[in-house]
Amino acid sequence: MSTAFQITPSNEILPAPDREKALENPGFGRYFTDHMVTAEWTEGTGWHSAQLRGLAPLQMHPATAVFHYAQEIFEGLKAYRHSDGSVWLFRPEANAARFARSAKRLALPVLDEKLFLAGVEELVRADKDWVPAHGGEGSLYIRPFMFASEAFLGVRAAAQATFCIIASPAGAYFPDGPTGISLWVSRSLSRAAEGGTGAAKCGGNYATGLAAQEEARANGCEQVLYLDAAEHEWIEESGTMNICLVTSDGELLTPGLGTILEGVTRDSILALAAEHGLRPVERRIGLSEVQQRCEDGTITEIFATGTAAVITPIISIKSAGTDITVGSGRPGKLALELREHLLGIQYGTRPDSHGWMRRVA
Ligand SMILES: *Cc1c(COP(=O)(O)O)cnc(C)c1O
Secondary structure (H helix, E strand, O other): OOOOOEOOOOOOOHHHHHHHHHOOOOOOOOOOOOOOEEEEOOOOOEEEEEEEEEOOHHHHOOOOOOHHHHEEEOOOOOEEEEOOOEEEOHHHHHHHHHHHHHHHHHOOOOOHHHHHHHHHHHHHHHOOHHHHOOOOEEEEEEEEEEOOEEOOOOOOOOOOOEEEEEEEEEEEOOOOOOOEEEEEEOOOOOOOOOOOOOOOOOOOHHHOHHHHHHHHHOOOOEEEEOOEEEEEEEOOOOOOOOEEEEOOOOOEEEEOOOOOOOHHHHHHHHHHHHOOOOEEEOOOOEEEHHHHHHHOOOOEEEOOOEEEEEEEEEEEEEEOOEEEEOOOOOOOOOHHHHHHHHHHHHHOOOOOOOOOOEEEO
């Protein structure tokens, strides 16, 4: 199909003073912009009915497949306001490509990457006043998703799917500067296994991670550090963020792809590593190596990467009977430098030497 959207502006635009009030302290995922994008897919017909319209509830039959078998995928990316007022996306093609890979794994129809990008751009343009002002690390978080919308209880790939994009203003993730967090290593719960859906960005991975997240909280940690499901030894990721480690001999270590989510931030940090004197290395990393090398000081920093927080320093790793302090127990120097670098590219205050930014408004 073409990438043309039928555009029906909302007749319930939030008045500017109310929007400004929401933008003063948006938090994350609490306020939504005036519009949304939707498109429908039907087996045999393909994609159709692509439109931009006012944000509104979706009506669904109780038998809609996604409620029962979780056939659903999503993406997360941001729009950033530069100092001249213009609005930019960061590597949206990478999200479009990953969305297509996730769709294949969940037996959902693949959405043309051009349609994905056109939908994101249409929505950001329509709701550009919702992109927070330059200068405060605020952004407009964009959430494209797709789900099985056929009302049918049989177990097979649905013959109808719905694509939707909504957007929500996000405040600075760390209003007082990045603070380090602690990770909890769950010894019994796994996130992904060989042949599973670990590399797909699907809601099901999050549903199965919530119990481990509760376990982390109960043990005084902010996030989970997942190990591989077979040997419970190899570090994977945190469930919403990828993991990087800095060594005293200048390596930027990160687990290789396979059962982890291929983060756009992870990839970008690996690409920037050399400019910070680091050699990127993707390989298997054992928890016992992490413990030993944090103790002997040859692992100097650990941090997590993801669109929401960019880089989150990790200051300790805990599990039943283990308590590993990372570096000095404070956010690491290179983590903070890499964070500043990536934010600088995203907000247009540093040169975009990799050609990652795409202007939309
Ligand atoms: C989205 C996500 C990440 C981070 O990916 P980015 O593209 O950097 O935002 C990491 N792990 C999981 C499980 C995710 O869903």
